[in-house]
Amino acid sequence: MRSLLSQPTDKEVKMKPHDRSKQIVNRILEHAGITVNGSRPYDIQIENSKTYARVIQFGSLGLGESYMDGWWHCKRLDQFFYQLLRNHADRILPANIPDLIYALLMRSTNMQSRRRAWIVGREHYDLGNELFEQMLDSNMQYSCGYWANAVDLEQAQVAKLRMICDKLGLKAGMTLLDIGCGWGGLAKYAAEHYGTKVTGITISKQQQILAQQRCQGLDVEILLQDYRDIRQQYDRVVSVGMFEHVGPKNHAEYFKVAARALKEDGIFLLHTIGSNITSNKVDGWVHKYIFPNGNLPSARQIAQAAEGHLLMEDWHNFGSDYDKTLMSWYANFCRAWPSLAADRKYDERFKRMFTYYLNCCAGAFRARDIQLWQVLFSLNGVEGGIKRYC
Template identity: 50%
Template sequence: MTRFKQHDKSDDALIYSTQSQASLSPPAILRDLAKQCDVRFNGKQPWDIQVHHRDVYSQILTKGSLGFGESYMDGLWDSEQLDELFYRIMRANIEEHLVGVGKFALIFQSLRHRFFNLQTVKRAYQVGEQHYDIGNDVFEAMLDPTMSYSCGFWQKADTLEQAQLDKLDMICKKLQLKPGEKLLEIGCGWGGLARHAAKNYGVEVLGITISQEQQKLAQQRCKGLPVEIRLTDYRDLQGQFDKIVSVGMFEHVGEKNYPIYFDTVNRLMKDDGLFLLHTIGIYKTIHRVDPWIDKYIFRNGQLPSAEQIAAVLNKRMVIEDWHNFGQDYALTLLAWWDKFEEAWPELSQKYSQRFYRMWKYYLMSCAGFFKSRQGQLWQIVLTKRDRLETYRSIR
């Protein structure tokens, strides 16, 4: 990700000079696909695609969604309401209608995830180096004071900070945390939940991460509390914990590692313990990820379906509660964008214009993904069969 750092005035060259409208007419196949989701090339609706250079069409035709994203980063096109554009594309399930448009890229991604374990212990650190280590300044500017990089809970909240505090507290209550208990957090981010749980519920926390930058800041934020932040992979953990939680980390596990993931949780959790899994989910099983997201944002990630989670839990763990509030993620992403854009004048001294466009594309495309309901956000409470106490969930 260092290629996006250090502002350079030559970035202006990424923005192509606008060509004449007559030369920007799209190929019929792309025009017809766009029409299916009420999108026009060079139309007047705020979610329409404004093309600045016709190379965008060859990028889409040869590389599919990867070409679509890269051509946006290069300034080949714009859209006034980018999140609404993606909502319409995803709501219409355009990928299901692709015939020869970037199809090879999709097939390659599917085969890559089916036949290779992209989330081995060695590979697990790649996403930390590529995404989470880009610079804490970006995340500090974009996130709320708790530094929560996951979906907020907006049922009663009207600010990002309140939505994240409500989410953190709901997790602690669902886990039924009690003073003196040991809590393991698999994927602790910058320590927001660990800090909240230790400070407000009196628990001892071990948080693990695969990002050096996250570890450094989390240790600072949790100083003086019974919290340890360790740089390690979940598969290397030993010990016993009363409660276990994982927020926004399961998306990096990968289908081939689901069995060992839940076996590890079973091994580490006491027989009467509780495990809360907070994860993005997808509405149907897909054995691939978006090529652009994989290349630029979350390397080697994979979103689970309900079918995949239920299958791996069979004979492993008991599902006590399954809570979906995926549409809250669109609100969270838009709030992140507002804060990022507000901070951009300062961030632009260090990061390039191409990084700005990449980050906007990332947040807006994800907002459209959740608004379309292709994307879900699940909090799943799980126990061992050995636990005899009846679980009562809260909202």
């Protein structure tokens, strides 16, 4: 069988650029078992023939933007991305210039410097508390739930919070630092159920405001602060869904800061999305529209960055649970859309953007293309080891 991207035949060379682009895209989709204008839920319906050239020219950015512009649609985007990624069709598409440029920048530039670290706060987490309040659970957890014994999003997120607190061995009177505290859900839960004194830091002003309101009356402090400015020590340190914004050039410093923040017998829990491979490659569409300057760490990057600073006690992967979490968020987003659209802050293009984001991520986790890890660390090793949660 001829390679999907092998040298074109004489007949193909004579094709018009549009026809050649269409042929390449169709081959890639066929490799994933997807049919253009087919009848299955994961088959895509092309409304604008310029989609083919846009995908070939701009890769993932072109695919996402053409969807946002209404050039194509699909009944089940989550299944579409599952098909693509499970069959590794994403590896067939040639690298495009925007992605190559960003990969080079990642190697030569600190894309998550102190100055740039605040960008994702402004552009994503400050989209509006009303959006996230309606999409998330009552604890406003914008990270993977734990579905082992849960039947809905609410139960899954409470189970995740309880699991984190139990893994850390939280007790009344302990101090806890939450790096990237979001809207304060974990801080509130730890203070209420474990009697812990919590300090949370975030780079989102909107998150800080709501977190302070939600934690009012509790022994909780929410600071607008970069993690590199942490100076105090705590009994326990936790970081949920924040390490993805740190960037490879700052991984070692991040672990240095976490170690410095721990008391001698302290424990640190890292909850992060992870990449199967070590790479500077990022999805061009996600970088532009969802998480600017983000980069998923690999297991090797985490281990290497932690070495010399912290001792790894436990590694837990429950990445498949993120699929259920994202699809629950998407269901909530769809139910909330009429009220969200009513104030005219969010338009139809935003709806398509967020629909694409939630479904492509769900498909990626379902295909096991990306992972979700909880890693426990200590400074010098816990005598007798740490009791496994699962």
